[in-house]
Amino acid sequence: MRFLLDDEQREFARSLDAMLTAADTVAAARAWGAGEHGPGRAVWARLADAGVFALPVPEEYEGVGPLSVETAVAFVELGRHAVPGPVVETVAAAVLLAQLAEAGEREPAKRFLPSLASGAASATLTLPQSGPLALDADAADLVLTAVDGELRLAPGHARVRRSLDPARRLAAPLPGGELLASGPAVTAAARHATAWAALATAAQSLGVGLALLDRTVAYAKQRAQFGAPIGTFQAVKHRLADVLVRLEFTRPLVFGAATTLAPGDVAAAKVSAGESAYGAARAALQLHGAIGYTAEFDLSLWLTKARALRGAWGDPGVWRERVLAARE
Amino acid sequence: MRFLLDDEQREFARSLDAMLTAADTVAAARAWGAGEHGPGRAVWARLADAGVFALPVPEEYEGVGPLSVETAVAFVELGRHAVPGPVVETVAAAVLLAQLAEAGEREPAKRFLPSLASGAASATLTLPQSGPLALDADAADLVLTAVDGELRLAPGHARVRRSLDPARRLAAPLPGGELLASGPAVTAAARHATAWAALATAAQSLGVGLALLDRTVAYAKQRAQFGAPIGTFQAVKHRLADVLVRLEFTRPLVFGAATTLAPGDVAAAKVSAGESAYGAARAALQLHGAIGYTAEFDLSLWLTKARALRGAWGDPGVWRERVLAARE
């Protein structure tokens, strides 16, 4: 029983934080939303250098994993820095392929996993448990679908649709395409990949919530109204205190889910992270006032992402149902 | 379109308020909870003198009604003063009997309505839409059941059970007893009586909420902590402001329901009054602190009643369902 990150894991978080702080992720996210993927790809290359994409991939396929706790550590930082792109989906695709390999379907893993692990390729996908749209289908190197027990390489995608989060662009993969695998193993692997997607999304949401809280606390210390910093007003203090309570009780759920990967734990983490990060966004917007409501103010990147991630890979209602289903 | 109480209605409220203020309703409520019904009956006699029990009863049966708006006016005051006893149930019984008479079943109305209208008798009852327990079955002069399409005079009641609200004592009417009427008219009348019960309960809840708010505001002005009245703390101010917002948006729902008696309006009033009075109770308890948590402090009468009335005649979940059902 040692439910604490070890020194190495903490150091990993710190180094990712430092790297992303230096990488101007805000500019990359804004460019990404405008359809310019260059700066975002540069951030991805740095993440790849740091080994982030190798974490879910078994050593056999040139990865270092699967390491779910380290993946959660990384995704908290990705959320804190508003990194754009199909990060969750790339992890989910890697897990799907690795799981299929374990069930005996090794060809797709051999073909794609090494490039996903190295960061040479990004991926997006739709699964039975996701919506019909794939994140960044126009930007990802690999667009997979794994519905109805068939894993396919999508032949393209329909029109790109814009999300409330400007850095998220979604499109439905076109039907058909090369059949990579089929049968119950695909369905089982998709389920496992969904759990990882939910875990990664939860960790990312937690990071988004922490960033929103940090920025709002800093703002409340310097913004004056009625002759005093607004951070002296008790209504402001208490609202931020409640945000901290919720985030600090989400953190153990996220790392608990990363540790056990139990369906109930993953579901609990997804619900709590989605709701608490969104609560942080509501508080951050209200306490910033009008400035927070503008797209040009950087806070907007996290505000809109908190809302989008709450619904991504299933909204809290869907996952609450799974919390109870896991107890049957 | 004149959605305002008229002068006569306001004066009715004022005179009830003055009368109940003078009547030591707190002592009556405490005695009632101890099974001593004398002081409570004295309060009821005054209410009868003021004409409260004649309001739902048609003139034909020695009433002055049915006057649903005046009934709501009266029940707000009953709630504000924590009047004990089966007030809602007596109104519901009167409405049930009057409605049956309108459908041709006049005997039960002739037999019982005049004494209910004059306040000479009190009543309690169970309906298909109520729970299996009747409020104050040990104290009421008339215990009716109107389930399965049969209106009966209950031959007695099972063991009296205590509520969280010490002034509420509940017992299941014994089965059987004299059959007063039967058939679809009973079922229809029971439905109509349930609407009046919900309306009266909503009005009573609103009054309970208003009393809780008044008392807590007064306390917050005089109670000092950390060298200042707690009413100067913004967290206290905002919590009380929110209570007022909810109660002031419940008020028009209650009087709207009294005006239209439409199923959707009654349901909306019941939900909103139950939730906002309970919210007032939570705030009142928290802002009073430990003193509010004691049974001997008078606030407790309203705190516990707010919770009990929220569930009486169906909790907010049940009535939310009916809000939507009314739109079909």
Add this chain to the structure above:
Amino acid sequence: MDLEFTPEEAEFRQRARDWLAAHVPPRPLPSLETAEGFTAHRAWERELAADRWSVVSWPEEYGGQGADIVKWLVFEEEYYAAGAPGRVSQNGINLLAPTLFDFGTEEQRARVLPAMATGEVIWAQAWSEPESGSDLASLRSTARRTDGGWLLSGQKTWSSRAAFADRAFGLFRSGPGEPHGTAADRPAKPHHGLTYLMFPLDADGVTVRPVGRLDGKPAFAELFLDDVFVPDEDVIGEPGQGWRIAMSTTGNERGLTLRSPGRFLAAADRLVRQWRARTDTADTALRDRVADAVIGARAYELFTWANASRFTAGGTIGAESSLNKVFWSEYDIALHETALDLLGPDGELLDGSPADGPDWTEGYVFSLAGPIYAGTNEIQRDIIAERLLGLPKGRR
């Protein structure tokens, strides 16, 4: 106590309903926060005005029908129930016009109001400044006296509609004692010496910088003013009395006219329809929130009828408008959150709503501004606690 309409009111309702049925565009106009949509909404205002439906409550001489408050509310109910477009003229109609009726000159009313009614001139508001959010008394932009008028300088922000509008109105410091942000050097009475002015957005010295809100649409703008000349005829009321005049306007903004119940009634109706249309009808988990949307719309409607009845009986509304502001702004967000959750995965899309009404996501973004503008809800709660509940002032 009744909720019945007179035959005349019922006839008015029917007339409004018929006109709207014949004129409301079959599909939603493009967002009024875009150049294209602004033009389309301006044309819609002209169409409304042609049959005197753009400002029903104004006197006939300015383009209205002289409708009383009950009829105005009836019109709004019908308007939103018909799915009619948002009102691009609302800043002028709701905020400037009441001020002109109360404090303007006959000449100003005759000059300004008819063009406002037809949508020929669309007005933007110019209250806020970068350093003064809810603390309106701390304004710094100045109006300097010059021959036959005033020279405006400074910066305004969060100016709704200013990206595409024609003219703007706001407060400028014309008297002594320029305030600063900190308590120490604020003048003792910072709300003295403010003047209420109207000015054209295409005048020399005005720079308009559109500002995108959360969904990127330029819902407001920053205004940079550099010696912008305004003739005396465009001062409203006495110079230096702007605070008092504006307070009457912002009271109005929070009060009855800001959000008509019709809008929420129509939205709640649509929500019920969409909830019923869900494939998974056995799942009632969202049911309670949909019911709360219905209950809240009805509560707001009835609260408004009570206020309208009070007005009609000669009463006024004061700090009670803060109750209204807190209620509708939080209700509006909850309603839209429920709508987005009903949409499921499509709830994050900027164009993910069924075409039977306005886009829920755009409505959601719009709703998020509710607790912030026209006095934040924190300030409203302070007002409620101090003025309505009588709790002591002083600390916050």
Add this chain to the structure above:
Amino acid sequence: MDLEFTPEEAEFRQRARDWLAAHVPPRPLPSLETAEGFTAHRAWERELAADRWSVVSWPEEYGGQGADIVKWLVFEEEYYAAGAPGRVSQNGINLLAPTLFDFGTEEQRARVLPAMATGEVIWAQAWSEPESGSDLASLRSTARRTDGGWLLSGQKTWSSRAAFADRAFGLFRSGPGEPHGTAADRPAKPHHGLTYLMFPLDADGVTVRPVGRLDGKPAFAELFLDDVFVPDEDVIGEPGQGWRIAMSTTGNERGLTLRSPGRFLAAADRLVRQWRARTDTADTALRDRVADAVIGARAYELFTWANASRFTAGGTIGAESSLNKVFWSEYDIALHETALDLLGPDGELLDGSPADGPDWTEGYVFSLAGPIYAGTNEIQRDIIAERLLGLPKGRR
């Protein structure tokens, strides 16, 4: 990072489970807030103590098993999962005992702790006074020096368990500067000059007036003290240092030991069972709240494991305990509100719960005290904002 138990921990868990399975009364004891229930619960403490299960984390010499924090949490999990009775000794074990371990003398520990462990002496706490709720520094009760000891006078209130307990502990003003309620005449350092004392509730000069909580049960009492003699041996720590000593205890009260996760895990499990047993299973409207109860219990459990791991690694817990207090106290109320709503019409009854566990209504009433005692949640939020988020102090 792991959530695995060592073989030794697993063996400890099994031993606890077996003992509890053999000893836990088959039906719930009467409420411990009644005379009858108090006696029954005291007997249960003796039964626990007989096999060293009453204070597992204490050293063996005082009746414990020397269990570390992980084992203690494991024991609590098993304890509540087995449906074992509430702990009538908890004030002494959770609040006084840690103080004695840190500040008491060897003699005091030897005298007080074994009798506490067996339930022979049940302790009440005596912190609050009528005029000082959360503002503990404003205490007025006094300890006057006398030969060989102290004379206590004044009034204490909200003294949990004091209606039936044997002894009590609390703070008394022994130094200069008696404070009053208003800011003006408060001494500059009101927390100076307080002394921590233990005293018998049946001593001369002590009057105990039981006070009923919301459900009428005498969960606490008022204590009137009139020159109650306390020998020097019953002073804990140095006279005048009581504030510092008590703060270490109240920190403890808010921290790990106040509410063990096992209690919430067991309650959430029961809630799920009862939700599934509903007749109307198609109605999922309460489902989300039941799920939230499960999620909250797991969050609290994992948060506690993280803290336990931090302790084990040599870390400490400070203002973070305020996060804990706010979380569990609000969680506990929400959980019980959900349980009462699941009961439907029976939810208002004082005896309306299924017999498979503690009465939900009594638990609900108990939960309502959570946000009030041990520092109100308002104060906890101030602490969180100022000490954890670094927001400026000063105004409230």
